[in-house]
Amino acid sequence: CKQQHDQAVVSTQSGHYGRDPTEDVKRPLTNRRKVKPTKLRSSIKPGTVLILLAGAHRGKRVIFLKQLPSGLLLVTGPYKINGVPLRRVDQAYVIATSTVVEIPAIANDKLTDAMFKRKAKPTKNEREMFIENTSEEPKISAERIALQKEVDAVVVPAVKKVEMLPSYLRSKFTLTKGQFPHQLKF
Amino acid sequence: KQWYQRRVAITAGGIVTGFRRGQRNQTVNNSLVKIEGVTTKADTEFYHGKRIAYIYRAQKSRKNRITKRETKLRVIWGKVRRSHGSSGVVRAAFKKNLPPKAIGATVRVMLYPSRV
Numbered sequence: 327c328k329q330q331h332d333q334a335v336v337s338t339q340s341g342h343y344g345r346d347p348t349e350d351v352k353r354p355l356t357n358r359r360k361v362k363p364t365k366l367r368s369s370i371k372p373g374t375v376l377i378l379l380a381g382a383h384r385g386k387r388v389i390f391l392k393q394l395p396s397g398l399l400l401v402t403g404p405y406k407i408n409g410v411p412l413r414r415v416d417q418a419y420v421i422a423t424s425t426v427v428e429i430p431a432i433a434n435d436k437l438t439d440a441m442f443k444r445k446a447k448p449t450k451n452e453r454e455m456f457i458e459n460t461s462e463e464p465k466i467s468a469e470r471i472a473l474q475k476e477v478d479a480v481v482v483p484a485v486k487k488v489e490m491l492p493s494y495l496r497s498k499f500t501l502t503k504g505q506f507p508h509q510l511k512f
Numbered sequence: 513k514q515w516y517q518r519r520v521a522i523t524a525g526g527i528v529t530g531f532r533r534g535q536r537n538q539t540v541n542n543s544l545v546k547i548e549g550v551t552t553k554a555d556t557e558f559y560h561g562k563r564i565a566y567i568y569r570a571q572k573s574r575k576n577r578i579t580k581r582e583t584k585l586r587v588i589w590g591k592v593r594r595s596h597g598s599s600g601v602v603r604a605a606f607k608k609n610l611p612p613k614a615i616g617a618t619v620r621v622m623l624y625p626s627r628v
Binding site for chain 1 (some may be wrong): 559628
């Protein structure tokens with residue numbers, strides 16, 4: 327097994343087979359794990375219309391932009407159309423429809439996980455020291471708003487080209503009487 | 513309310529038909545759920561792994577941790593484990609075992625984790 331091999335490698339590296347009695351140093355095993363993002367479902371491609379299944383925007387149809395290095399999917403409403411901003415979403419909480427919109431590739435350095443990560447709340451000590459600062463921060467940073475405008479400037483025209491797509495994105499996914507999800511073709 | 517403001521139903525409905533059992537013994541850890549519209553074993557494949565919520569009312573209201581609202585509704589979460597038999601019934605396991613009064617009660621089957 328791999329662990330035995332690693333330990334054997336370590337012991338041969340020191341020039342001695344087996345444990346050297348004079349050296350009681352424990353060497354850590356080499357970690358060969360490579361972190362990869364979650365495998366993207368084959369039904370999800372850039373420009374695919376996704377249905378959000380949970381969260382504040384449940385039922386809304388959004389456009390998939392790309393998969394971030396963390397494995398989460400980056401989606402946008404677009405914001406003007408259905409109020410969903412640039413947002414990270416987990417693959418498991420999304421249904422991919424067969425509708426794909428042709429979007430030109432968005433190459434933007436700012437579209438990374440760090441951009442969307444929640445800011446850590448100030449700890450109790452910090453809060454006591456800087457009481458004046460807490461009221462200053464606006465809910466959504468100007469950076470995010472600018473980024474949203476940039477991305478949507480590319481996505482919205484592509485959406486408007488397709489007939490009825492803007493109103494499709496504005497509508498929500500529901501199950502009506504007699505509709506069963508296992509019978510639907512998304 | 514406009515049509516686009518109405519609540520969306522993104523859950524399948526189901527009924528708890530009882531616990532997994534032989535004639536004289538029952539395993540309370542596993543419940544049997546009959547999901548609406550599912551009548552064959554092949555149809556249940558879509559629901560494998562999906563989360564289920566048993567929602568019930570209580571006398572005292574509690575503050576919901578996520579929505580931060582006081583509510584009398586409480587949930588027991590669970591998931592669909594596998595199919596049961598050939599007529600579309602499904603076996604579910606809940607975080608806490610279901611109370612006996614849940615037998616015959618409706619249960620919401622979510623559409624996540626989604627594999628579509």
